[in-house]
Amino acid sequence: LAPWIPVVGLEIHAQISSNSKLFSGSQVQFAAPPNSLVSFFDASLPGTLPVLNRRCVEAAVMTGLALNCSINKKSLFDRKHYFYADLPAGYQITQQRVPIAVNGSLSYSLCIDNKMSQMVTKTVRIKQIQLEQDSGKSLHDDTRCQTLVDLNRAGVGLMEVVMEPDMCCGEEAAAAVRELQLILQTLGSSQAVMAEGQLRVDANVSVHHPGEPYGVRTEVKNINSIRFLAKAVDYEIQRQIEELENGGTILNETRAFDSKLGCTVPMRDKEGKQDYRFMPEPNLPPLILYDAKSLPANMNHQQVINIDWIHERLPDLPSVKREKLVEQYGILPEHSFTLL
Amino acid sequence: QKVSVEVLDHLEHLALVDFRDSEGVERLQKAIQFADQLLEVNTDGVEPMDSVLEDRWCLYLREDDVTEGNCTKELLENAREKVEEYFVAPPGNIPLSKLEERETFLQGS
Numbered sequence: 001l002a003p004w005i006p007v008v009g010l011e012i013h014a015q016i017s018s019n020s021k022l023f024s025g026s027q028v029q030f031a032a033p034p035n036s037l038v039s040f041f042d043a044s045l046p047g048t049l050p051v052l053n054r055r056c057v058e059a060a061v062m063t064g065l066a067l068n069c070s071i072n073k074k075s076l077f078d079r080k081h082y083f084y085a086d087l088p089a090g091y092q093i094t095q096q097r098v099p100i101a102v103n104g105s106l107s108y109s110l111c112i113d114n115k116m117s118q119m120v121t122k123t124v125r126i127k128q129i130q131l132e133q134d135s136g137k138s139l140h141d142d143t144r145c146q147t148l149v150d151l152n153r154a155g156v157g158l159m160e161v162v163m164e165p166d167m168c169c170g171e172e173a174a175a176a177v178r179e180l181q182l183i184l185q186t187l188g189s190s191q192a193v194m195a196e197g198q199l200r201v202d203a204n205v206s207v208h209h210p211g212e213p214y215g216v217r218t219e220v221k222n223i224n225s226i227r228f229l230a231k232a233v234d235y236e237i238q239r240q241i242e243e244l245e246n247g248g249t250i251l252n253e254t255r256a257f258d259s260k261l262g263c264t265v266p267m268r269d270k271e272g273k274q275d276y277r278f279m280p281e282p283n284l285p286p287l288i289l290y291d292a293k294s295l296p297a298n299m300n301h302q303q304v305i306n307i308d309w310i311h312e313r314l315p316d317l318p319s320v321k322r323e324k325l326v327e328q329y330g331i332l333p334e335h336s337f338t339l340l
Numbered sequence: 341q342k343v344s345v346e347v348l349d350h351l352e353h354l355a356l357v358d359f360r361d362s363e364g365v366e367r368l369q370k371a372i373q374f375a376d377q378l379l380e381v382n383t384d385g386v387e388p389m390d391s392v393l394e395d396r397w398c399l400y401l402r403e404d405d406v407t408e409g410n411c412t413k414e415l416l417e418n419a420r421e422k423v424e425e426y427f428v429a430p431p432g433n434i435p436l437s438k439l440e441e442r443e444t445f446l447q448g449s
Binding site: 041043051286 | 355390401404405408427431
């Protein structure tokens with residue numbers, strides 16, 4: 001039987017750690033009375049306009065720099081249209097054409113065996129980081145056949161980090177996300193607590209034979225912890241292999257991970273391929289960032305974001321801290337991973 | 341070139357626009373024809389323009405202060421149905437009626 005090569009890519013949404021939302025002045029806070037942290041703009045009342053939060057841009061630039069990305073000095077905002085009760089405007093403001101950061105990389109480590117005695121370093125390419133709005137929260141009440149909508153989360157700033165399909169199993173995906181989580185927490189750009197929905201991960205999985213083109217991929221959602229991420233990815237790889245070996249085909253579909261059953265199931269309400277009708281966000285001009293060379297002479301400081309200024313003030317990343325621990329205290333590299 | 345029924349159906353799903361009668365469909369055809377004139381212009385190597393204001397339109401950056409919110413009562417006044425400060429919505433997206441049903445409606449008007 002010919003061997004299978006699993007291919008895993010990730011789309012990670014990290015909630016930006018800020019006082020207020022991406023395009024409005026309502027507060028960002030977990031667990032507050034329903035619809036108490038909602039402005040007229042968040043509720044999509046006519047006549048309201050988005051106003052970009054400076055802190056959210058800085059968080060995205062910091063994260064881009066920490067992930068070795070090129071920061072786009074000019075990035076654009078777009079509308080992504082779809083209908084759902086927790087998206088009152090009927091579209092999400094995102095960055096589809098030109099995101100704020102592109103072409104980065106993330107290094108992470110894995111134990112070769114389970115005893116942590118030998119570590120191997122892997123790298124995953126970061127395709128891009130984009131700024132976008134979070135949606136509100138839907139609570140499904142099946143008994144009364146209705147959905148309760150809380151817009152407290154609607155409009156909170158997100159950084160979507162797209163990782164190229166350079167991973168091959170659940171363990172690699174989990175290790176990459178764990179390292180990203182540590183980096184975000186070190187930077188302070190996101191608290192990245194998965195249990196509070198501050199870090200959400202969707203996995204794209206496919207399998208193929210060596211030398212053949214990539215197989216059809218499925219998207220796996222509803223993964224609520226790093227442990228479940230590894231399980232979901234490994235389950236999906238196995239499911240696809242079994243399906244193909246039994247002569248079946250893989251559908252390009254979205255599946256949800258069921259943590260109780262430990263399997264993935266097709267998601268309802270996702271009929272066919274979505275057409276998001278992307279268009280430029282007409283209420284926002286391009287986002288222009290500067291560096292030491294291009295700094296404008298006569299502009300209000302508060303209106304200027306200097307990439308080099310942010311770069312100089314980046315804290316030591318986990319990988320650097322580990323190296324320093326090994327150097328300073330002479331501990332084994334494996335132990336530096338236990339500490340950080 | 342006429343707009344096919346499949347395209348019409350697709351548009352109605354995407355935009356929840358009801359083309360209701362043949363006059364609506366005719367208007368859509370005319371709008372497409374009007375916009376198609378843009379295709380006559382050669383734009384090879386030309387960057388798309390987002391705004392006629394170009395570089396003069398500066399994006400305003402707001403300070404990260406909490407200045408809004410706390411108007412639950414006002415917001416819920418707009419809700420047809422509410423449950424304890426939550427907006428109430430149907431359990432999922434309500435699918436559009438089948439194409440055949442809508443087609444007979446179209447012909448009937």
